[in-house]
Amino acid sequence: MNIIPAELNAIAGQLQNYDAPNQTVQLDSNCKLTYEILQWAKTHPDGLTDDRPIGTVEISRYNKENGAEYQIVEKRNGGGREIYEATVTTARDERIGESIQNWKLDWYQAETPDKRLLINGTVREATIEMNKKHLSADTPISCQWILPFALANQTTQMDEAFTTIDELTYCKTGQLLHGPEQIEVRGQSFLSFRHTGYGTLPIHYVFDPQRRPIFITFTLLSWTLRDIERI
Amino acid sequence: MSQPNIVFIHTDQQHHLAISAYGNSDVSTPNMDRLIAEGVSFRQSYSANPVCCPARASWYTGRMSVEHGVISNPFPIDPNLPDLGQWLTAHTDYNCIYSGKWHVTGRDVANSFDVIYDRHPYGELQDSGAARAAAQYIAEHANDTRPFFLSVGLLNPHDCCYVCGVNGPVGKYGMEPQLSDLPDLPGNFDTDLLPQNQRHRVDHWSETDWQYYIYQCYRMVETVDAQIGLIYDTLENNGLIENTLIIFTADHGEGSGHHRRILKGFFEEEAWAVPLVISQRGSIPNGQNDSHFISGVDIPATICDYAGAPPLPDATYANSLRPLLKGNDDIAWRESVIGENASAIAIRDDQYKSILYDSGERTLYDLSNDPLEKRNLASDPGLDDVKHKHAAYLAEYANTVIPYSGPDKTGERDRVREERMENLKQGKGWTEEVGS
DSSP states (O other): OOOSOGGGGGGHHHHTTOOOOSOOOOTTSSEEEEEEEEEOTTOOTTOOOOSSOOEEEEEEEEEETTEEEEEEEEEEESSSEEEEEEEEEEEEETTTEEEEEEEEEEEEETTEEEEEEEEEEEEETTEEEETTEEEEOOSOEEOTTTHHHHTTTOOSOEEEEEEEEETTTEEEEEEEEEEEEEEEETTEEEEEEEEEETTEEEEEEEEOTTOOEEEEEOSSEEEEEEEEEEO | OOSOEEEEEEESSOOTTOOGGGTOTTOOOHHHHHHHHTEEEETTEEOSSSSHHHHHHHHHHSOOHHHHSOSSTTSOOOTTSOOHHHHHHHHSSOEEEEEEOOOOTTOOGGGTSEEEEOOOSOHHHHHHHHHHHHHHHHHHTTTOSSOEEEEEEOOTTTTHHHHHOTTSOOSSTTOGGGOSOOOOOOTTSSOOOSOTTOTTBOOSSOHHHHHHHHHHHHHHHHHHHHHHHHHHHHHHHTTOGGGEEEEEEESSOOOTTGGGBOSOSSOSHHHHBOOEEEEOTTTSOSSEEEOSOEETTHHHHHHHHHHTOOOOTTOTTOOOSHHHHTTOOOSOOOSSEEEEOSSEEEEEOSSEEEEEETTSOEEEEETTTOTTOOOOOTTOGGGHHHHHHHHHHHHHHHHHSOOOOSSOOOHHHHHIIIIIHHHHHTTOSHHHHHTO
């Protein structure tokens, strides 16, 4: 019998040695989440992957009037040693907690720090202006770096359409947030939100009993919470 | 700049119909659709060998597997054959740039291209970076006087190899009943008439498991679609879209539940056929379909033609698609297309497909009346003329190609080179069975 719920299949092996942080912080305060990025291990037939974390995500949140500002640094080893540095401002949104208003992404590889891709975006009246492109979005807008906070205080069932700007680079309309569902992990009860849609394999945002976004599972990649602190 | 920039975007393991513009309502690919709307779709395009490394070796040398030596993934390429990066560097003014998956066994891409982003075995970890690096390069070099040849190797939907596991669960196994939009199973899901040795057949999944597997493949296609959009938008935003030839294809297809199969490496349409679209705004007709038989080796021939380079040496089976892109229907073109792998050789013409396994098994499909390949007509004596015709095509092929002559002529590669080709030259195969 599979005792690991579907949401956590990708990190079933790694969960054996996982210890959650001791701290608890309200996510509508000034705070910082630090995740380790794990890849689904030992599934590659040529043994090209292993159990080591392949990066980190640090998301700092600062309260602003009617919203928040986020400072994000993600470092991960893919085809290159990639570094994402981003700033995002959000406004409160009654549908999914917060909706993105502006962002700046500065992406580069550690080996070539002088070669950078800059992506700026602004949202005005249901139109996203991203670099020189205009995209229509009549739903709230979020991304994987913001949703852990936006969903933290969501207690009622939701089935909400939204737009994601994946990695603040790839705009995808037609997304759906569903949940929370209750799942059991090692005798503890967790709440899981599911994100599906165009170009999205099911992503799960899993909150522990202290309402901390402790696991975020993509497909072959997952984030596990390593630290949570007030700033 | 007299020569166009050339951007060669390739996905890995994409079913040829996993594109919304081709009528598939289970997948949404607005960026592939945009290329299709602005270009020519080659609707009968086939991998030279429907496995990653051999197909890619053909893309970069213009040679078939029996020639370059990569008959399956482990076999290294003939070190004496030049590849596209080396060839264009030697014969043109192009900057040859590579981002993402290369996977040509035995050759370091860095010896042929300037690499701006390396490969990673997982598309989820590689593709967004490969596309971003490509976009960064395009933006930085938009005003260069020298043209660029930029090859972008996107790995997905290849990750479906890892999230399923033939003997394991299907991705986030157990959640599929929660999804309301699982696709229907293909019309040839239940077909038991194929050779018993068929690869990658999965019998123990439930139908819902299969639906979820296909659902995941489509989401991965959509993921790379968004990444293609970033590259396209960057070309457009930097004023390069009219001076850039964009070639989009996949190295091979994906089983996707057809004949209860996953993955690749066989010659039914789901694995052998590939999408192929070529566009250049203002220079190539918009939204046209072309039905000529195309092989993966035609892509480097086309790139050399547009780049002003001589054809790759001894690429005897390859043809440039440039005349077809100019709407020239009067040119002589192959009447069939051939593919090969380590265990079989296949040929299809405008109605029939033969698959000749080295083990002696034979498959013959009537694609006009059985497009889903549900009935094997190999033992039908009424089709002897088809078998003779295919045997003649294959003999001509075996007499035309220049078999691998590099080092280490051992194992499967040697057997294919020596036995299969000699048998084909002698008319063995179909002809011995029909008593010619």
